[in-house]
Amino acid sequence: MRKQSKFSRRKFLALSTSGAASVLLGLGRQTTLARGRLTGRRAVLPIPPILEGTADGSTMVYELTQQQGLTNFLPGFQTPTWGYNGSVLGPTLKLRTGQQVSLRVTNNIGVKSTTHWHGLHVPASMDGGPHQEIEPGETWNASFEVLNRAAMYWYHPHPHAMLSQGVIFDPESTGYQVYQGLAGMMIIEDELSDTLALPRTYGVDDIPLILQDRRFHPDGTLLHFPDDFNPATDAALRKGDHFFVNGVEAAVLDVGAQVVRLRILNASNVRIYNLGFSDNRTFHQVVSDGGFLADPVPLNRLLMAPAERAEILVDFGADEGQSLFLRCFNGGNGTRFVPTRLQDVYDTLDFDLLEINVGSSTAGAILNIPSSLTTIIRIPEEEATNLATPRPFELQANPFTINGNRMDINVINERIRLGDTEIWEITNPNMQAHPFHVHGDSFQILTRNGVPAAENELGWKDVVLVRPFETVRIIKRFHDFADPDNPYMFHCHILEHEDVGMMGQFVVEDPAATSVEEDQLLGNAPIEVEIYPNPFNASATISFTLASAGTVRLSVFDVLGRRLEMLIDGYLATGKHEVRFDGSSRPSGIYMYRFELTDGRSRSGTLLHIE
């Protein structure tokens, strides 16, 4: 990678003089605002447009199209890119909790893709993960009720390339497609966010900031990996030497002398940013990935790993006429997140991302940081059904696996019982930090290496950065959306790690699911059931009483709903009956029994087989 970068930088220097390039050449370690500032090129920070929906009855319908285009990333170059409804990135979706939505995604990029609603609490079949593929030319309709708390979420492709070799080069991989430009923001509002006295004028005092880095071939095309990439010596990571906010390098943001809300998304494939301001001012984080924090948390540095979001309030009230920079303080990071072998200069350098000019305040300006925001009910550890034995997730490098398993789209790695709350224990035994993301719903961080999480990590999260040699415990509820067929993903959000296998699948299973619908429709069968022992070791006795005589079927199913045995199929008299289920030759786990009567009524329950 070092060899490659030098090559591309040298070529680039022939094309433009560059402030950042001087840093790269070792001419100075001073903080530099990318290139535009020195060459006089200044772009006003673009604000992604809001995507307007159309009402279809009580459902709001949004149309997104993945398309190819050209983007002016570098002066004088049109770079081929992909975007949603445009050449790069995508419009912002503004949704409301409780709203029924239909998100229609059309794939016009010529290769297979998906679109995942990152952080959204939706059924697995609507999640947009690797199983909800969209073929070129096709449209996928994700329809669901918005259940999340007010916060900022995002959408991006999430296909799983199946090539075992060279998967990261595959245009049908997540890393490839996000790097090509496919990513957009979703802002959800709810009754809580309505009531808080916060800046809320989009693009004026409520500013989305999408952070990404890119590198380029000398002809201005995106450089995914060098042409003579050597997996033995080059880092298989898409890291850039150009830094973009909302798709523009060295942009300028004009704000009023007031409190401004910055909604920050790290949409980079790999890069970690340690954010702050050039004057080291204190700012306040108010929202983490999945909702408001209890109180604004004062900070002067904010670490953001890939896919993390944070909303911060910055008080510019006394700064009229001043300029300052949103800065990445990666200087001094050393090997805290990236081992030396994989570092580029921006992993350990301070550099600016955005110039901020403060003018006069706008009408209706917010002038104060609220003292408190909400009450966060911390999920009690005792609620976890696996408190004594947390579910382990070991993140392994070379090869990149979780618990030794490389992602296999045909393998369900974890099965979780509907209604359970679980503690997951994520361990990182290697030198590189991994941002661990879980689909389905937000979680809470309990501890890092046994120590309670920091104040700004005590809210709702869906990504947690697991540092080298760290163990992080999170707690998560699995209280809805059971679906034995459609899994959710858990994975490292370094997209190249995800693509090469640092990902797994879990399903939420309802042991009684096979009968729920009939029971609701037809009512429970008039059967009283007793099982003993349950849990059982070798066999269980199912004892039942019939209120009236009739034809009865009794079957046992596995958790995937496959019938294993029919224990009874015949006419039975009123009264008490008994039958044994022999599980001694079957694996331990949950089984379901189900009585069916000729009138269509049924009754089911679970048998727990332990060894």
Ligand SMILES: [Cu+2]
């Ligand atoms: Cu990773």
